[in-house]
Every structure is written in C-alpha cells, then in structure tokens.
Amino acid sequence: MKFALMVSEGPYTHQSSDTAWQFAKAALESGHEIFRVFFYHDGVNNGTRFTAPPQDDRHIVNRWSELAEEYGLDLVVCVAAAQRRGIIDADEAKRHGKDGDNIAPGFRISGLGQLIEAGIEADRLLQFGD
Amino acid sequence: MSEPTVKRFMYINRRAPYGTVYSVEGLEVALIGAAFEQDVCMAFIDDGVYQLKKDQDTSATGIKNFSPAYRALGDYDVTRLYVEGESLQARGLTEDDLMALTYEDEDDDWAEKPSIRLVSREELSGLIDQQDVILHF
Structure with a gap:
C-alpha cells in the first residue's frame, strides 16, 4: 500500500504527530511505501531543529x-x-x-500542491489531527 | 500516454471561520488544489456553516475577514459547496443567511448558477462515501 500522511498539529501540544510518526514507522517496517508526509497548520512546528525537549522526553x-x-x-x-x-x-x-x-x-x-499531489498519487491519504 | 488521474476530493469544513486558523488555511488548500484539475467539492457541517455566513465583519477583532475569498471558488471550478441542513437549522440559520455564491456553468452557455447546495445529513453521508480523498479543516 502506498500511503501519504498529513500532520495538522504541532508537536508536544498535541499527540497527533506522535501517532503519525508511529504509523509511519510501523508502515515502513511492514514494507509499505509512504509517498510523503505533509505538515500543515501548526504541524509545521514538527520541522524546527531548535526544538530542545527535556532529556527524559x-x-x-x-x-x-x-x-x-x-x-x-519525504x-x-x-x-x-x-x-x-x-x-x-x-x-x-x-x-x-x-x-x-x-x-x-x-x-x-514547499507548496500546498505537494499535499494535493500526495492525495492523487497515494492509495490512501491519512490526516493526523483534530 | 495514460489518462491523467482524476480523483474525487472533498474538503470538509466543520469549524467556525474565526477563533482558529483551520478554516482560512483549509480554504487555501481548496483554492490551490483547484489547479490540479481534480473532481473537487466542499462540505460545510457543524460550526463550519458559519464560514459561508454573509455580512461577516471582523473589524473589531483585528483579524482579516477572509470570507470574500469564497467568491473565488466558482472561478476556480469549485462549484459544489454542500451545506448540511441539520447544521444550519441547529444554529438558527437558513440558506438566506449565507453568501450567494455562484459559478458560471460552461455546459449551459455560462449560465450563472448557485454553488451552495443544501443537503441532509443522510445525503452528505452518501456523498462522503463516494470520495477518494477527504481532508477536513
């Protein structure tokens, strides 16, 4: 199965990016393909390398x-x-x-077109968020 | 050359237009997505029906009134905006409270037609079943 994921919520505030990561990891380990993970709304905050959580988190x-x-x-x-x-x-x-x-x-x-393309190319587009 | 893939996309809007960013960023997806020539429709349920309310005025909040942008949907070939009747009724609204959004039907000598289609919850459920890709905002 070829999946695409959309993450709509930021890290730590909301569990949806944890769930999305766990899904992605499990799918890849099971031999499925993930066409793309697209981060939207506060989900873009998953992509800053300045994040510095406590060491036990x-x-x-x-x-x-x-x-x-x-x-x-991707x-x-x-x-x-x-x-x-x-x-x-x-x-x-x-x-x-x-x-x-x-x-x-x-x-x-990149642009929103990458989300639409993911919807077209993937067998299933899964959205993680409220 | 194989035919380009055309999928049925539905954007489901279920939140009030202001208070969170989801509605305005959801509309951006619908407008950008229109360039991909897919079979696109939108649905408005729950507080999402407020997005189509006419005479929106945000001047006291300092937040931009983005409701005029819905008028562009018709020009982008997003011509089916399904509004759930039960959600309207629960909020004391009727179709007359909504913006008169229209599109020009190229198959009917560019006649101007309403984009908003009032549907029941049951009808909307059937429409959702027909979609390939659903995004909700």
Whole structure:
C-alpha cells in the first residue's frame, strides 16, 4: 500500500504527530511505501531543529529526521503555513531577510500542491489531527 | 500516454471561520488544489456553516475577514459547496443567511448558477462515501 500522511498539529501540544510518526514507522517496517508526509497548520512546528525537549522526553523532531534518513522519507513543510509560524530554511531566510534558519534535517519547505499531489498519487491519504 | 488521474476530493469544513486558523488555511488548500484539475467539492457541517455566513465583519477583532475569498471558488471550478441542513437549522440559520455564491456553468452557455447546495445529513453521508480523498479543516 502506498500511503501519504498529513500532520495538522504541532508537536508536544498535541499527540497527533506522535501517532503519525508511529504509523509511519510501523508502515515502513511492514514494507509499505509512504509517498510523503505533509505538515500543515501548526504541524509545521514538527520541522524546527531548535526544538530542545527535556532529556527524559521523546525528541519528536529528531525522530522524524531519523526516519527520513533511514527510509528516504519525504517530509514536506507547507511554505505558507511555515512563513506564518517562523519555520524557515536558508533560501527563505535570504528571501525574507531573516538572520537564520531553523529547518530540521530531512525536512523541506514547499507548496500546498505537494499535499494535493500526495492525495492523487497515494492509495490512501491519512490526516493526523483534530 | 495514460489518462491523467482524476480523483474525487472533498474538503470538509466543520469549524467556525474565526477563533482558529483551520478554516482560512483549509480554504487555501481548496483554492490551490483547484489547479490540479481534480473532481473537487466542499462540505460545510457543524460550526463550519458559519464560514459561508454573509455580512461577516471582523473589524473589531483585528483579524482579516477572509470570507470574500469564497467568491473565488466558482472561478476556480469549485462549484459544489454542500451545506448540511441539520447544521444550519441547529444554529438558527437558513440558506438566506449565507453568501450567494455562484459559478458560471460552461455546459449551459455560462449560465450563472448557485454553488451552495443544501443537503441532509443522510445525503452528505452518501456523498462522503463516494470520495477518494477527504481532508477536513
């Protein structure tokens, strides 16, 4: 089965990104394909490498990055949602005159078309959020 | 060349237009998604019916009134906006309280037609069953 995932909520505030990560990991380990994980609304906050949770808690952002590294998972942060919330890569930082970037390894910033394409290409698009 | 894939997309809107960002960012998905030439419709249930309320005025809140953007949907070939009658009724609203959203029907000499279609909960349930991709906001 070819899945696509949409994560609609931010990390830690909401469990949906944990659930999405657990689903992605289980699906990949079972030999399924994940076409893309698309982060929207506050879900874009899953993609900042400046996240520094207490050591006895899970590191949600690093977990996504590690999954991307291991499986070549495509993690896409919506550009419009990201701009509103201060999630930014080097190119965007330059374009907007910001003094740094914070996108985490394995994530990339792109447009909403990537979500629609995921809906078209995948057998199932699953949304994780309220 | 194989035919391009056309899937049935439904965007289900079930939250009030203001108070959270979901509605305005959901509308952005519908407008951007229209460029992909899929079979797109939208549904409005629960507090989502307030998104289509006419005469919205957010001036006292400092938050942008984005309701005029719904008028663009018809031009983007998003011509089916299903509004659940039970949700309207529960909120003391009728179709007359909603914006008169229209589209031009290219199969009928570009006649202007209403985009809003009042449906029952049962009818909407059947429509949801027919979809390939459902996103909710």
